[in-house]
Amino acid sequence: MMPSNTIPWPPLIYLFAGIFIPLAALKWRRLAGWLALVATAAAAFFSVVNLLRALDQGVISYRFGGWIPPIGIEYILDPLSGFVTTVINLIALGVLFHAHRSVEAEIRESRWPPYYALVMLFLTGANGIIMTGDFFNLYVFLEIGSLSLYGLIAVGEKKSPVAAFRYLVMGTVGGGFYLLGVGFLYLVTGSLNMGDVRNILFHLPVTPPLIVALTLMLIGLGIKMAVFPLHGWLPDAYTYAPSPTSAIMAPIGTKIGAYSIARIFFFIFGLKLITQVTPIAQVLAWLSAIGIIYGSILAMAQNEIKRMLAYSSVAQVGYIGLGLGLANSFGFIGALLHIMNHGLMKACLFLVAGNFRLRLGHSRIDRLDDSLRRSMPWSTAAFTLAALAMIGVPPTVGFFSKWYLALGAIEKKNWLFLMVILISSLLNAVYFFRVIERMYFRPVNSRQTSENLSETTSAEAREVGPWLLLPTLIFALALVVIGFLNVWIVKTILTKALPAVF
Amino acid sequence: MVNWTTYPSLVPLLAVLISLAAVPLIILSARRPNLREFWTIAAGVGKLALVLSLLPPLLEHRVAVLNLGEIVPGVQLAFKADALGVFFALIASFLWILTSFYSIGYVRGLKEHKQTRYFAYFAVCLSSTIGIAFSANLATFIIFYEILTIATYPLVIHKETEEAIKAGRKYLAYTLTAGVFLIAAATWTYLLVGKLDFIPGGLLKNTPFEPKTAVILFSLFLFGVGVKAAIMPLHSWLPTAMAAPTPVSALLHAVAVVKSGVFGVIRIGEFVFGPQLLRRYHLDYLLLTTAGVTIIIASFLALKEDNLKRRLAYSTVAHLSYIVMGVGLISSPALLGSLLHLAFHATMKITLFFCAGAIYVHLHKEKVSELDGIGQVMPWTMGAFTVGSIGLVGLPPVNGWLSKWCLGWGSVVAERPFFLVILVLSGLLNAAYFFPIVYRAFFRRNKNKKTGEASPFMVVPLVLTAGLSILFGLFPDIGFKLFKIATDVGILIFGRLQ
């Protein structure tokens, strides 16, 4: 028998873990990683419990401290928030499993406890944003998550503080714009509770302040989501952050922004306001479409796997934005599915990039050669599988995201978006096969560049240990398994997660 | 009208999976080549046996179906071993066994590297080809079609030379683009009719269309399957992909991959759009024009090509368009001709590729101009080559004449005698690019010092396929009842054989 108040547990578990880890680890530093893992496992477990409840009972509201909304803060558990928390917590579990070793390798021992504490706080923010039913509370969680991320990025290589600072500047502006939007919304409606605002807006005429509020919120959340052209912070942050940070923020970070946009614009403001009164959905779709092409093209030009993956993320976030911007049920399902699918693919790819860094000391494409396939067969295989998923080869998950998005674009009779969705998978093929060719077919003897480097050559590298390999392979396997399960997920969860307007 | 009934059966799935199951065994026995090759052969024989077991019920008009549940909402991952599917599966699985024997001789003769990878991906390719054959709907078809694309890539770049890697890139660029178009077309179809099943006579038969929509949708489909079917101007990957080892060219680029393309054309033409729709919106003109142009141009390109394998590749391009043309002629004899050509071209062309490979392994010659007197060195090989050439020109008793005959009959029935002219012209061109090789081989002076044939692993399969070509030419119904099945498909689509 489960207690009935499990709804706010995932963020709360992370919050308390974030406080407890530095204390407990004062004496035993090795404990930090274990505590984080246990906390994540618990949070993942409870988000699954929550999801099952939401599927069973529909929308459940949890009143924090017993205060009645709209005065008190409310947590909303519905299939949508249940689904997204489950996805990010399970991904976080896999990544943290992997981080156990990669943190040891990349970060000084004295920094382990604060590092894990920050990871916990980042996940607090992520879970809080998803669960909350209050506009201002969302802002607070947004900042909690972002502030911890700045720290997580800054412990990386030499350039990482600069990347973190740049992200901080843009992130703060984004948060500021969102807050300003909330201010305007409060001026118009006099409420900060999401459900309450929806009811009030239903009766209100559309006024300029409301439109200003919408626009500011879109910009603010767009920065967090890294929608083109607000993605400037992303490539550096992903590249220079330590591997465990990239691996945890790439699958989760931008998705939070995407989720917030879905929640606020589709559930609260409603379809009429964002498609007919203002062209917000259209703007989002167009920017995303441009971002897909732009990100894919820049990804081709990169020489560092992590940077390539970062630009690929800009493109993939575009898929989500495009799906939302299509503003029909197929597009929305495609976007939600891609939140999960892209999370899994990117987690897998970044874990492999981390494995390469651990064993080779670098993850530069031009220094890879075909001895890798013998020295690290499983990592390269996982990379290839994830790359195929990114390209959208059936029966991997990528194909199904593409399928729903294509359905959405055709239903809207928007042939240009259809072209963008389809062409981008070809562009993905170009930049991923560039890496695959090197990993499998580039002969070893043609390396002239690295005669003096102290790095381990690929031939001397070995496959990483089971702690690192297992999560990588689990993610890779999930790409195929979930591909087959997609109908089940769509039917049992996502169709219930659609806003009522569809 | 014959009544077709269905019965649930696991056999189609098993036929797909058996070669996939062989993959881990092949990889695990990498150090013991004989055991590894045993797995390949065993999987091949098992696969053929499974496909053959579908044959007797099929001849009684009972079709094996298997439904594995939804793959996307509203569309099942489903297999249906209908007449057309079994027809294709029979050819592919039978020729796989011969190709496997031949491959053993080839890779060992050349001491190729990474033989395990080679055999493993070969097995995956065959799995997906059978999957394509037995797909009951477009979604399942696309899944296997894309897997085939990816699984062929390691075979194309097998040599890992600069040239091979470039060929691989070109191959992927063409086929992945095509896959994307196919997905677009399938999603669109799904929105139009809400399902994607292959229905004899056309899934879209009763859908109201704007003419423009029909043309665009059909073009998307045609692009999607046309790349693998090497319709011009989408053909240029095929000659480039000849960088692959010869058995790969033989099976994949004369049978499995390209035939999956034309198989797709038949599925789209007869089972998605249906003959009525093709005629109503004049889509048959699209098929006929591209096919006709392809046949003539590819034949001329073959004529001026000196590399033997590339000449064969251009010849394949031309002959694939025979099949496309048969679909475009919209008459049951033409469809019969198409299907027969799908099978017979496979036996003839695989013979020719086998010969080219045997020459390459034994004498390291790739160019037509170097083949002087080679018939005196390798009489069996060049004898088989002659048989294949005669067949492709379309002369009896080799099987090519039969399919051409049916196609010609179809063009008369369809009242498009122009295409009879094209058939005759192309036959002459075939003679013009094949017979000089035969002439060189047998009547020019031999300068080779080496004597004797290549390894029996290679010679026996190619003599067998040549023999089969003659056998099918004389008795088309022998063994696999290919003629009967093909007629059944024609009757299924058009109601009767005109």
Add this chain to the structure above:
Amino acid sequence: MTSFILGHYAYWFILLLLVIGLYGLIMKRNLVKKVIGMSIFQVAIILFFIASSTKWEATVPVLSGHQETIQTAAYINPLPHTLMLTAIVVGVATSGVAFALIILIYRRYRTLNEAELLKRMAEDDAE
């Protein structure tokens, strides 16, 4: 129109502050000045909330005695003020993290000038 402009004079100042903050954030080369710009930007938002809750002739929202009916017009809305307490905390935390990063950057690159920083980072790449 005039009344709209005059009637919202507080907001124009806030807008000005916002623009100044953004200007500093984007145009200033010095990292510390960027943080100053960021703080101005945040303060502008805080002022925006506070300004939005003001009412003429209203007082602090503390109930005196036992009034039967509560005149909402007589009290300033307390909610934005409390929200802004949180926003101030967030602002302070952000500045703190920003300064920590700046110290880290200075230790590694010995400069706070963005142009110089980019140059040194590029030199790093060249090595």
